[in-house]
Amino acid sequence: MERRWGYLVLVFAVLFMLSGCSSPPQQELDAAVAAIKDAAAAGGEKYSPEDVKKLNDQIAAARDEMKAQEAKWFKSYDKSKEMLVKAKADADELKPKIAAKKEEAKKSAAAAEEAAKAAVDEAKTMLAKAPAGKESRADIEAMKADVKGLEDGLAEVATLVKGEDYLAAAAKAKAIGEKAAGVSDQVKQAMEKVAAAKKGKPKK
């Protein structure tokens, strides 16, 4: 009889060990969530949204695995722990990638801003060279107003760069550059027309 009790104690001891010695990987979960938040704060949602989404899905899958284990008699959190460790490692790995993408966007925005400035300067130079005669004055004045609009746009680009909105800054700078190039072309055409008109004028 005593021996039977002994066996029962032994069985319960084994059951207790198997079911109770495993606890949810809360520390790993917290660390992974913090790492993903860091990656998102570093610009992940703007520069690598799909990667951030995948990381969040990894966390969700790990939570599901934890839930599944919680409902079991004999819990094992090894798999969820492993998933969380991987999610954290992936998030840590993503962070410098995001920083690199952001840096790349910053460089692109700076290059586009420089190109736009150069294009606007070129248009201004062309306008300054344009003949002041009345043959083209209205067109030239209209184009000067256009360039003022472009200069205002350049100020907006600078504001966007300052606010680290590099993608929007690059898009605006590109549009300004194209428009400025169009103005330069128009000035060239106006100058050619004036030159042609002068050619046809008899010398007095």
Next chain:
Amino acid sequence: MKAVRPILLLALLGVLLFSGCQGPPIPQEVRQAELQELDLWRIGGPLYAPEGYQQYTSALRRAKDELIRESSRLSFLRDYGRVQADFKAVLQEGEGLRRRIEGEKSARAQDLQKQIAARRATIEQLRWLASIVNEGHLAGKALTKAEVLLAEASHLSGQGEVDAARERLKRLNDYLKSAQRTLAPIFARYTDHALLAKWQRMVAETVAESRRRGKMAIVVSKFDRLLYLYRAGNILKTYPVGIGRNGSSDKVRQGDSATPEGRYSIIKKRPDSTFHKALLINYPNEEDRAAFAAAKRRGQIPRSTGIGGLVEIHGGGKDGMTYGCVALDNDQMDELFDLVDVGTPVTIVGMTESKKELSSAVTGM
């Protein structure tokens, strides 16, 4: 033998415990659904079909909860039949959602393209209207800002950034309104029926005089930027012309860069003008003097300002602007110069007939 029995029991228990790792495989639909959800997110589910996407993710959540519940059971009790059915249903719902997302995406892209095209047309129309009256400098700044935003919207639309593109179009509207406010008063006179009737009467009188006398007469329509040369009441030639910088206005005083409106005549032919060749007209006429005096009395013109003069039809090019003169290309000026004489009537009007496109454009403003 009695000692062996409990050991066998323990071994059996151990086998049962560890058999948890060997349960039935998780249905492949589970992974397929996870990939599908990512794909639906990627193609813009939360943006294009937020409600449907929400329903889909809720269904997926429920299926996953069922999977968790089933996975929690002892391996020999697990049956993924229901889980598989649930995930199949999710996959089916996902396919329907994908079609809805793609349909909505396509509809929104088309709508955005229409909006972009409409704004582009409005900008072009305003540029055209401004160029007609040489007033590009007034609306140019606002229109340029609108064009930059339009280019951004177009670029963002190409990248599928619908919301950002719409935001640019919304901001663009403010600049269009600003340009419209600037130009609207200038065009108001071109849609003034009483003024049009006056201009038409002046033209009719000039043409009738040409017919009666069998002589040449010139009519200039400032809106059309055309000079019509009549002989014996019939149009002999039509020349494109340039007009004053403030050409849309009637000339009132010196230095207003407006082209005068009224009935004049050629008072001098200048074969050696600074602007190739020129035909001087008798601006100001009596009507101009009366209008000038009245404006001065009303205090609309400073006392020291004169009425101006030396208004000519000259060469130099139709594409330019003038201080109030009417300019032709040199070769056409040569032709006109030879066809007219001192005394030839010159009638300058805003326009000769109502312009439907202008009326609708101005009404649209």
